Amino acid sequence: MAILVLAEHDNASLKLDTAKVVACAQAIGGDVDVLIAGDECAAVVDAAKLLSGVRHVLVAQSAQYANGFADNVAQLILDLADDYEHILAAATSQGKDTLPRVSALLDVAQLSEVVEVVSSDTFVRPIYAGNALATVQSHDAKKVLTVRTSAFDAVSNDGAADVVIIDKVFDSVTQFVSQSLSKSERPELGAASVVVSGGRGLGNGENFAILEKLADKLGGALGASRAAVDAGFVSNDLQVGQTGKIVAPDLYIAVGISGAIQHLAGMKDSKVIVAINKDPEAPIFQIADYGLEADLFDAVPELTDLL
Known part of the structure; x- marks a missing residue:
């Protein structure tokens, strides 16, 4: 069994959320690969290689992936999906934007905000604003999950994963116009x-x-x-x-x-x-x-x- 984790990053640094999603993937069991879709993100790749328990770091670098547009990244994941039984991402803006597209393209149901792994096909997620927990079993051939990272501890940085370069780009109707970022000296x-x-x-x-x-x-x-x-x-x-x-x-x-x-x-x-x-x-x-x-x-x- 193989699991694909979509890395959370800004092309300059790997977000802690990725290490927590890897922890969730390890709880499921199987080989864990991390996908980095970005541009000029060597530092992100170096950080991902160190994540404990990761087999391969898949790297797709192109200006097309620089801003993490969901339609581009979803197509990339779809192209890789045949090799994986589980596809995971953090329940962040990027994960919530990308994985619903992936699940729709695969024609499977997405499991959102997973907080606990019961087995490879059974997961716990909060409902009613967290006032109740639902245990959900998926019978889909491929499981697409967003992970509530606050429920998992990050894996350590003592790994040595292989790097696999993926040379794939896709036609896109999405065009980057601008972005407005809030900058602060305080932690994220x-x-x-x-x-x-x-x-x-x-x-x-x-x-x-x-x-x-x-x-x-x-x-x-x-x-x-x-x-x-x-x-x-x-x-x-x-x-x-x-x-x-x-x-x-x-x-x-x-x-x-x-x-x-x-x-x-x-x-x-x-x-x-x-x-x-x-x-x-x-x-x-x-x-x-x-x-x-x-x-x-x-x-x-x-x-x-x-x-």
Whole structure:
């Protein structure tokens, strides 16, 4: 049995999500190959070769793959699909864009947001915003899965995979126009070991500066609830929750966040959860490991000064 993992990268570095998807693939069992579709991505290839348990790193380099367009990458995966029983990708924007196309082209059902492997054909995935878990068995000849990476630990970097060059390009009607990227010195939200998130209790966007200082002291990433994003306090790339980023850091600090189901679905797997809220009835306290009932405008600056 062979498994194909679609690498998550930006042509410059391999994302941690890939190592976590490889861990899921190893739980399924079989030979694991990693597909890198990109352009001028030698550093990504070097990093992928080191992933423990990977047999081959398949490399398709072309300007056509530079921006990860789903139609191009899906065609590439389809061309390779005969050799694999399972095709996996992280449940990120790229994975959610690419694998549904792959499953449609293969005429199989996709299994989304897998959080546990029961067997090679049976998987666990959350439903109802994570309030229930469904165990799903697939009878399709090929299994196409997106993986919720917060549920898996990354594999180590002690591998020595072979590199296989794939010289394949496909006609495409998609054309790259431009992109707008948010740049920050802080860690990427999905890969950070510490996340400090703010909610509507911050009152406005300017007050998020309080959280930025705390996040910088802890070397962590900044996050936000959907309520804060919808209110225009911060950009939507900081949103944690069912319709935002799913995170599972070592430490998650929720500041001024009530704890709506939508938000809890995105962070409840965090190793340690700290909640700061002046409302003693806030639902966030029910799942928090540590709770501080206090005014955030007093508590957060004081905590930052103590670090």
